[in-house]
Amino acid sequence: xxxxxxxxxxxxxxxxxxxxxxxxxxxxxxxxxxxxxxxxxxxxxxxxxxxxxxxxxxxxxxxxxxxxxxxxxxxxxxxxxxxxxxxxxxxxxxxxxxxxxxxxxxxxxxxxxxxxxxxxxxxxxxxxxxxxxxxxxxxxxxxxxxxxxxxxxxxxxxxxxxxxxxxxxxxxxxxxxxxxxxxxxxxxxxxxxxxxxxxxxxxxxxxxxxxxxxxxxxxxxxxxxxxxxxxxxxx
Amino acid sequence: xxxxxxxxxxxxxxxxxxxxxxxxxxxxxxxxxxxxxxxxxxxxxxxxxxxxxxxxxxxxxxxxxxxxxxxxxxxxxxxxxxxxxxxxxxxxxxxxxxxxxxxxxxxxxxxxxxxxxxxxxxxxxxxxxxxxxxxxxxxxxxxxxxxxxxxxxxxxxxxxxxxxxxxxxxxxxxxxxxxxxxxxxxxxxxxxxxxxxxxxxxxxxxxxxxxxxxxxxxxxxxxxxxxxxxxxxxxxxxxxxxxxxxxxxxxxxxxxxxxxxxxxxxxxxxxxxxxxxxxxxxxxxxxxxxxxxxxxxxxxxxxxxxxxxxxxxxxxxxxxxxxx
Numbered sequence: 311x312x313x314x315x316x317x318x319x320x321x322x323x324x325x326x327x328x329x330x331x332x333x334x335x336x337x338x339x340x341x342x343x344x345x346x347x348x349x350x351x352x353x354x355x356x357x358x359x360x361x362x363x364x365x366x367x368x369x370x371x372x373x374x375x376x377x378x379x380x381x382x383x384x385x386x387x388x389x390x391x392x393x394x395x396x397x398x399x400x401x402x403x404x405x406x407x408x409x410x411x412x413x414x415x416x417x418x419x420x421x422x423x424x425x426x427x428x429x430x431x432x433x434x435x436x437x438x439x440x441x442x443x444x445x446x447x448x449x450x451x452x453x454x455x456x457x458x459x460x461x462x463x464x465x466x467x468x469x470x471x472x473x474x475x476x477x478x479x480x481x482x483x484x485x486x487x488x489x490x491x492x493x494x495x496x497x498x499x500x501x502x503x504x505x506x507x508x509x510x511x512x513x514x515x516x517x518x519x520x521x522x523x524x525x526x527x528x529x530x531x532x533x534x535x536x537x538x539x540x541x542x543x544x545x
Numbered sequence: 546x547x548x549x550x551x552x553x554x555x556x557x558x559x560x561x562x563x564x565x566x567x568x569x570x571x572x573x574x575x576x577x578x579x580x581x582x583x584x585x586x587x588x589x590x591x592x593x594x595x596x597x598x599x600x601x602x603x604x605x606x607x608x609x610x611x612x613x614x615x616x617x618x619x620x621x622x623x624x625x626x627x628x629x630x631x632x633x634x635x636x637x638x639x640x641x642x643x644x645x646x647x648x649x650x651x652x653x654x655x656x657x658x659x660x661x662x663x664x665x666x667x668x669x670x671x672x673x674x675x676x677x678x679x680x681x682x683x684x685x686x687x688x689x690x691x692x693x694x695x696x697x698x699x700x701x702x703x704x705x706x707x708x709x710x711x712x713x714x715x716x717x718x719x720x721x722x723x724x725x726x727x728x729x730x731x732x733x734x735x736x737x738x739x740x741x742x743x744x745x746x747x748x749x750x751x752x753x754x755x756x757x758x759x760x761x762x763x764x765x766x767x768x769x770x771x772x773x774x775x776x777x778x779x780x781x782x783x784x785x786x787x788x789x790x791x792x793x794x795x796x797x798x799x800x801x802x803x804x805x806x807x808x809x810x811x812x813x814x815x816x817x818x819x820x821x822x823x824x825x826x827x828x829x830x831x832x833x834x835x836x837x838x839x840x841x842x843x844x845x846x847x848x849x850x851x852x853x854x855x856x857x858x859x860x861x862x863x864x865x866x867x868x869x
Contacts, residue, residue, distance in 0.1 A: 358739055384741030396736035398729045400796075409725050413741030417722065443732075462741055 311336040311371060311497055312357065312388075312466055318365035319349075319356050326352040328521045329366065334466065339488075339498040341512035341529065343505045343542060348518040350501040351393050354468050357499070358390045359383045370466070385413045389464035393471050393501075395455040399444035403435055406443055406454055410461035421461070428457040431487055449480040456487070467491065469500040473507055485511055505542040509533050517542075548716035551799055552709045559705040563698050571697035573809060578704035579765045581805035584789045585708070585715050585798055586758020591787065592796035593724060594751035595731030597650065600657030601759055601786045603664035606778025607634045608760025609767040613681040614674060623687050623768050631760040638756030642749040661780040668775040680774025687768045700769055707765065708802070711758060715798050718754070727751045728796070788826075792833050794840025803841050 312334040319327040326349045334340045342350050355361050357368060359380035368375045370386055378386070389410075398406050407428060411421045429436035432453040438446060446454060452472055459467055472488065473481035485507045492498055492511060502508035509515055509529045517525035517538060525537065532538050562574060583605050590596040608630045615626035641660065648656050668675045675681065687694045687703065694700045718724050729737040730747045738744050767773050785808060793804020815822050837844050 360735065360738070379743075380738040381741045381743050384739065390739045392736060392739055396733050396739075398732040398736065400728055400732050401725060405725050409722070409729050409742070410740045412722055412726060415722075458740065 312499065313369045314353070314357070314366065315369075316366035317353070317356065317363065317368065319352055319361050320364050325364075326521050327356070330518070330521070330523055331366075332516055332523065332526075334497060334499050336497055337495055338513045339492045339500065339511060341508035341515040342499065342501045342518060343503070343508055343515060343532075343538075344518035345542075346503065347520070349521040350518055351470055352521075353518070354390065354393075354470050354499070354501050357383075357468060358388065381413065384462055387463070387465035388468065389459035389462040389466070390468040391452075391455040391459040391470065391472065393474065395448075395451040397443040397446070397451050397454050397458065400442065402440055402442055403446070403454055404439040406458055407435075407461050410458045411463075414463050424461050424463065428460055431460075431490065432457055448475050449477075449484065452476065452480075452484055453487070456484075456491075460491070465497060467496055467498045469498060469502075471501055471503060473502060473504045481507060505538070548713060548798070551716075552713055555712070555802065556705055556709055559701065563701045563705075568697055571701055573813060574806075575697055575701050575704055575769055577806040577809035578701065578708050579762050579769065580786070580789060580809055581802045582704075582708055582711055582765060583759050583762035584786050584793070584801040584805045585712055586755040586762070587786050587790055588715070588755075588796065588798065588801045589718070589727070589751045589758070590755035591790055592801070593719070593727040593731060594748055596646065596748060596752060597654040597787075598657045598752070598755065599654050599780060599783045599787065600659075600661040600664075601755065602778045602780065602782035603661040604634050604638060604756040604759035605763040605766065605782070606664055606668065606773075606775075607637060607756075608763030609773050609778070610668065610675060610681070610763075611760075612764045612767050613684045613773050616685050617681055617683060623685055623764070627761075627764045630764050631757055634760035634763070635753050635757045639749055639753045642752040643745070646745065646748040646752060658780055658783070661778075661783050665775045665779055668778070675775075678774060678776075680772055680777075682772045684767050684771045684773065686771065694768075704765055704769075707761065711761065712798050712802065715758075719798070723747070723750065788830055792830065792840055794842030797840075797842045800840045800842035807841070 314330055314332045317327055317330045318325065330353060342353065344350050352361060356363060359375070359378060363376060370388065375383060398409070401409065407425055408421060411424065415421055434450055435453055435457055438450060443451070443454065456469065456472065469488065472484050476484065481504060488498065488500065489511050500508055500512065509532055512529040514527065515529050515532045516523050517532070525532065525535065563571065566574070583601060587598065587601050590598050611630035611633055612623060612626045615621040615629065616623050645653065645656055645660070669677055689703070694703050726737070726742045726747050729740065729742060730744050734744050766777070789804035789808045790801055791804070792808060793802070794800025811826070812822055815825060818825055833840065
């Protein structure tokens with residue numbers, strides 16, 4: 311479904327990704343793990359169209375994405391719940407969600423089914439639907455960011471560090487929901503520093519180090535891999 | 546519903562005032578209504594889309610000059626001349642917007658300020674067309690069904706009706722998907738793009754809408770005063786428009802109108818201060834920015850409803866620090 315081949319991205323002179331090749335097949339959940347600064351967020355942002363590609367290609371459903379703007383990629387079905395949530399603080403929870411329907415919804419069109427699904431997944435958002443974004447707790451903001459991405463009717467969901475800054479119990483709660491989204495059949499690419507959580511939910515994983523893929527394989531294998539255990543699982 | 550009530554209140558208060566106040570106050574009310582139309586427009590750019598424009602008066606002036614030239618040089622009726630005045634100003638804003646709105650924050654403020662200064666230079670020096678510093682006199686007034694809106698009172702009624710209609714349209718846009726999209730762009734443009742919003746197009750749309758309202762204000766101004774000159778549209782007026790919006794309460798239509806009325810009357814009420822008025826005005830604006838960041842309207846709603854947001858992007862900024 312998604313393919314990155316030999317992708318190179320740089321910020322000025324600093325090369326953030328050195329020829330990354332990665333595949334996400336329809337229906338699977340892929341985890342991208344690695345330390346701070348490994349280039350995980352850069353890769354997701356590049357798939358979303360926020361970064362210029364210096365070399366290599368990205369394709370989605372077999373057609374090239376390289377020349378498409380960010381909002382065109384959302385229209386094709388790539389939705390991104392960004393690092394740091396980036397919800398709209400001056401809009402209510404409901405407005406944040408409804409806004410994300412604009413890629414597919416004609417003026418006056420309905421969005422009742424989509425919002426009901428998000429509220430079923432995250433009942434807390436329903437309780438807070440009239441509250442402004444800034445007044446939510448960190449966990450609620452993360453739920454809103456994921457909910458907002460789901461409102462875009464995605465076929466590929468990009469999640470960037472959904473556990474960032476959350477208490478362990480909240481992070482587990484968020485991942486429990488990610489698991490439910492996965493079981494609904496949606497294809498997911500999740501970036502995460504919390505390797506335990508990410509590998510528990512994923513089918514396959516890639517390990518990124520200083521802009522290069524150093525290891526890839528089934529999530530279960532990665533969990534057993536001595537290098538991963540030593541570097542990321544602390545055992 | 547709330548906006549309908551608000552507009553009804555505006556019309557009732559305006560009509561009641563129009564029957565009891567002096568001719569001089571009526572004239573000030575008219576100026577306040579014209580300013581309110583311009584500031585409700587500026588609210589699209591600054592309040593919703595977060596674009597700092599210091600060139601709003603140039604669009605008021607463009608509308609006024611097109612109407613004045615078409616009526617005095619070509620003998621068009623002011624009604625007819627208002628159509629190209631408003632549409633032409635909107636087009637100018639859209640064409641200027643595409644390159645200009647790539648800039649942000651201070652840079653955009655400076656660029657729009659430059660736009661306003663350039664407008665003044667053109668209006669002053671293109672003497673054949675604009676009359677230079679002598680301006681354009683004898684602009685005909687509006688007539689409705691054979692009755693000229695000659696006095697201050699009939700003009701105020703007309704101006705109030707225009708303001709009420711434009712405020713309602715603004716309220717509808719505010720609540721529509723386009724209003725939400727503009728505010729999303731203001732809050733976080735990267736996240737807005739990730740949500741599938743065409744950021745550039747929303748910005749240009751907000752800027753163009755604000756210019757359309759400005760042009761209507763310019764047409765009202767020209768047909769009310771019957772005389773325009775470059776001084777009427779200097780950048781100082783743009784700064785006043787921005788101050789009106791901030792004092793009243795940015796991102797609210799009621800705030801735009803309240804601010805326009807207050808800052809039109811304040812210099813009159815404080816005439817005793819003489820030249821010290823500017824110092825007072827500066828201190829007052831400073832005090833409002835510090836103690837009432839959401840303006841007069843914010844003060845009212847703070848008591849009635851939810852608390853005002855703190856520095857909205859602080860929470861996000863804190864997490865930016867941990868980017869890889």
